[in-house]
Amino acid sequence: MAEKMNNSKTKNPSMQRAIKILCDEFRKYNHIDPANYDLYNVKRGLRNSDGTGVLAGLTQICNVHGYVMDEGEKSPIDGVLTYRGINVQDLVDGCLRDDRFGFEEAIWLLLFGKLPTKSQLEEFMGILASQCELPPYFLEDMLLKAPSKDLMNMLGRSVLALYSYDQSPDATGYEELLRQSISLIARMPIIMVAAYQVKRRAFEKKSMYLHDPRSDYSIAENILRLLRNDKKFTHEEAKLLDMCLILHAEHGGGNNSAFAARVVTSSGSDTYSSIAAAIGSLKGPRHGGANYKVMEMLDYIKRGVQNPENDQEVKDFLARMIKGEEGDRSGLVYGMGHAVYTKSDPRAVILKKHALKLAAGTDIERDFMILDAVERLTPGVFAETKGSTKAICANVDMYSGLVYKMLRIPHDMNTALFATARTPGWCAHRIEEMLFGGRIIRPAYKSLSYDQPYIPMSERQS
Structure with missing residues (x-):
């Protein structure tokens, strides 16, 4: 029914004509000459003229290294990605060598700054498993009653909705920030797969399968368990997905979605708003999409x-x-x-x-x-x-x-899976910004508007 209503709105001829007229009105008075960006030395996209990023903050979480500057010129090098100073290649190799899952280890590393001991990791995985369960009737109220063809839309809405189930959602102390972060990291895979199952039922008229996660499974294993109708997968499949999760977990404070999370955080806003903003950013085809x-x-x-x-x-x-x-x-x-x-x-x-x-x-x-x-x-x-x-x-x-x-993961889950993997990185950046940033992020924009007098309604002409 909702889909039919939306279609009827978009196909309404009178509304389409009205929008066309309004767009024509907008074009009359709104245009920025691209040459003005150079004239006023505007750093579009917060990039310097040589393509390097404008330095906007400090972080200990991640380093993305892809070039060296030699006498003012950018020289290409093989890229290096480090999480808290540890080369991600070494992190992946270590997990492969021991034939174990590593995403949870990467989460610990990003949140706390050091690799966990075996006992710390086991305890942490237990904590994550204990936080997987969604609030009562959350699935029905937030997903089943408002399905969307876009899973990122459903993820963003669901994260915002979790605010209402938190007894202290606006708290900004480290303990509360960490509690909220761990809860979001644990719940994102559950919400993602449930959103896909609801979409499958609502728009593809196919059966919906809702399985429970296993507390003894890694996040990668549980994603495949929840997704597959028969809950079956191979060890090799789960290990490959785990590697994807590790590689997508973080990519520096300057990437668009992490920066979006930091911008919202810098205003003093809540964790759920910050992570939802990051999800909205990642959705774009120039980023995670x-x-x-x-x-x-x-x-x-x-x-x-x-x-x-x-x-x-x-x-x-x-x-x-x-x-x-x-x-x-x-x-x-x-x-x-x-x-x-x-x-x-x-x-x-x-x-x-x-x-x-x-x-x-x-x-x-x-x-x-x-x-x-x-x-x-x-x-x-x-x-x-x-x-x-x-x-x-x-x-x-x-x-x-x-x-x-x-891995037989549906095409339309690609970006949502990216968001699920990136949530630990976003949370780490939010915590760092909230504890150490100290100032609201507020870059300047050069105004090109011109003064004009206020004209009384009776004297205005079209």
């Missing part, structure tokens, strides 16, 4: 390139994409380029290496080969088409969507 767009792009390539093994055909298609003639006509090659990484994104390198082992000999291997061609060919095509010498590399979104496909 890019993994969804990569899979969409892959479908365009498979339909538009007769022989994907022919590099020239792929190059020609990519050139047309960059010109806005193919794909979604945005001119973007999703999964390519990053604000910091220049030569390589360590997350993409790790994902690609391990996922290819599992994809070998399967029907997904061909898709990997296509994305590998996109990764190899895009820098040259971009340089030829745009005349740019900027170093670009594949980012984590290039392969994460395909890994999720290999």
